[in-house]
Amino acid sequence: MSINHLIIRNLKKNLKNYYLYVFALAFSVALYFAFVTLQYDPAMDATKGSIKGAASIRAASALLVGIVAIFLLYANTIFIKRRSKEIGLFQLIGMTKSRIFRILSTENFFLYFGSLVIGIFLGFSFSRFIMMILLKVTQVDANAALRFSPQALVQTLIVFGTIYLLIMMMNYIFIKKQSILALFRITSSTEQKVKKLSIWEILIGIAGMILIAVGYYVSSKLFGGDFTTINELFMAMIGILGSVIIGTYLFYKGSVSFIFHLIRKKKDGYLNINEVLSLSSIMFRMKSNALLLTIITTVSALAIGLLSLSYISYYSAEKMAENNVAADFALTKTKDAEQFKKALKENHLPFNEKRVEVIQVNADLSTIMETELQGLPHNPGSVPLPVVSDKAVDMDLSPEETIFTGYNDLLQSFMSLKDSGQIKLHGQSENISLQYKGLEKEFIVSRYFTAGGLPVAVVDDSVFKQLKNNLDPAIQRKSSLFIGITLKDKEHVAKANDLFKEMFGNEDNSIDSRLEMSNLQKHTMGLIMFIVSFLGLTFLITSGCILYFKQMGEGEEEMPSYTILRKLGFTRGDLVKGIRGKQLFSFGIPLLIGLSHSYFAVKSGWFLFGTELWTPMIVVMLVYATLYSIFGMLSVQYYKKVFKKAL
Secondary structure, three states, X not given: OOHHHHHHHHHHHHHHHOHHHHHHHHHHHHHHHHXXXXXXXXXXXXXXXXXXXXXXXXHHHHHHHHHHHHHHHHHHHHHHHHOXXXXXXXXXXXXXXXXXXXXXXXXXXXXXXXXXXXXXXXXXXXXXXXXXXXXXXXXXXXXXXXXXXHHHHHHHHHHHHHHHHHHHHHHHHHHHHOOHHHHHHHHHHOOOOOOOOOHHHHHHHHHHHHHHHHHHHHHHOXXXXXXXXXXXXXXXXHHHHHHHHHHHHHHHHHHHHHHHHHHHHHOOXXXXXXXXXXXXXXXXXXXXXXHHHHHHHHHHHHHHHHHHHHHHHHHOHXXXXXXXXOOOEEEOOHHHHHHHHHHHHHOOOOEEEEEEEOEEEEEEOOOOEOOOOEOOOOEOOEEEEEEEEOOOOOOOOOOXXXXXXXXXXXXXXXXXXXXXXXXXXXXXXXXXXXXXXXXXXXXXXXXOOOOOOOOEEEEOHHHHHHHHOOOOHHHOOOOXXXXXXXXXXXXXXXXXXXXXXXXXXXXXXXXEEHHHHHHHHHHHHHHHHHHHHHHHHHHHHHHHHHHHHHHHHHHHHOHHHHHHHHHOOOOHHHHHHHHHHHHHHHHHHHHHHHHHHHHHXXXXXXXXXXXXXXXXHHHHHHHHHHHHHHHHHHHHHHHHHHHHHOO
């Protein structure tokens, strides 16, 4: 057999066994090429206003390279170890290490750069589709055309060419360092098998579960008022991160074996075929992969968490805009309002107008404040609070009462209020004590008057006039008039918004458009969601492939056991049932732990990003879990081939 024939034969064999590696490599190249193409696409100029589109894509491309490089180098380590016996046989028949390296390099060259060419072609083919997705989620009005970028091609070749050189360097060092005897022992020593569970491992397992539980508990208390300073809050976040990550590592190192050991002990060691192939295999192997599984779980949780938070913000854009702008359009100057109303009338756009006078009064809220995070700019004994008359907002209060309305959820998490109590409103020369009657959610004025989320105090009209005659000029806004304009027909809002932008632009923070604010948030969070989605998808595919390759190695190593089981009379169906259970644990445990981590992380601070939690988070988790499960099903299909070879 000639060297060329040997290379061709090995290529066919590797392509058959590592088709998922080829797919992951081609997919990564396609995604990277498409991302780099976006940087040079003229349509990205449309995002230069409120967000730095090209810069964000460039940063994402760099992260993508890091994920793909780590995956390729790690996968190559698995492959070269699996071929260690083959390399040892080459040396036994007289081949030099240099010639063996050239054979492997040639095989890798065709496999790697073949995938690279396929990936570039796919990236170019789908670049327009990806641009259309980006423009859709960011709501940018631009033309997405299919364009080939020579700069993107050169950059892709340089990046993946460099990774290929690193792979070749790893292979060269591996072949040079290993003796023939060591090459034949590598595959049998790559996985650690422990036959007996020690006391130390039991303690490690218990400690892992305790650390994770502590991290979850502290995260649930993070914004509940238990931490009263910025430093305490920061240290709590660091503690949660460290506790969960270390706990996850210890969980894989000892908890899994400990739990499965308890299950086996409960059964008095009498396990059926399904339990032998699932529980026994997992408890002996998972601890040797603890570091890898910890990394996969942590990054999966990070990807799910970031995507959930960005989708929460994107999903809540319209509601957030309603909370900040109490009408379709909010103005504070009579001249601007008259000018805008004239334009609406000329374009036959009927509307309603609402005017509310707003004054600023220092308020003592210390008696109704449940918790306060120290370090915030406002002292609870003197908070500059917007005040309106009950007549202006169609309420009826007595002169001794006040109601707060429109309190921002973010500020509520740091400065939560009681349901009732006594407050004081400070005028320039006199104070007024009022009975606080609770908090309502309705937002009645724009964010211009609320200093980023403070509530509005509604008082009796006589009290309002009394305060107005005794104002502190140092804390008053330039304008004290809220003018809200609401279109009668919501279908005309977009046209009215175009007129609003033409007349006022985005320079003055005292005027607002609800639609424009919603679009701006979708514009910004859409880009973040787009980037996080594709980075998360890339990591999902690469980590899923790594677990799949691990299962391939385990399947080949355990083939003699399957041969024995087949000779004892167990059918392929019996073995497949057990392997399904094994894959459920192998892929399901990292997935469930990652979902659990992301759930508690998102649950602790989701309100900082939007107004809706469950729908966005559940959608993200279901999509991620579904895609992740595909690799488990592929592993089951691979094991079916192993069972066929076992007899």
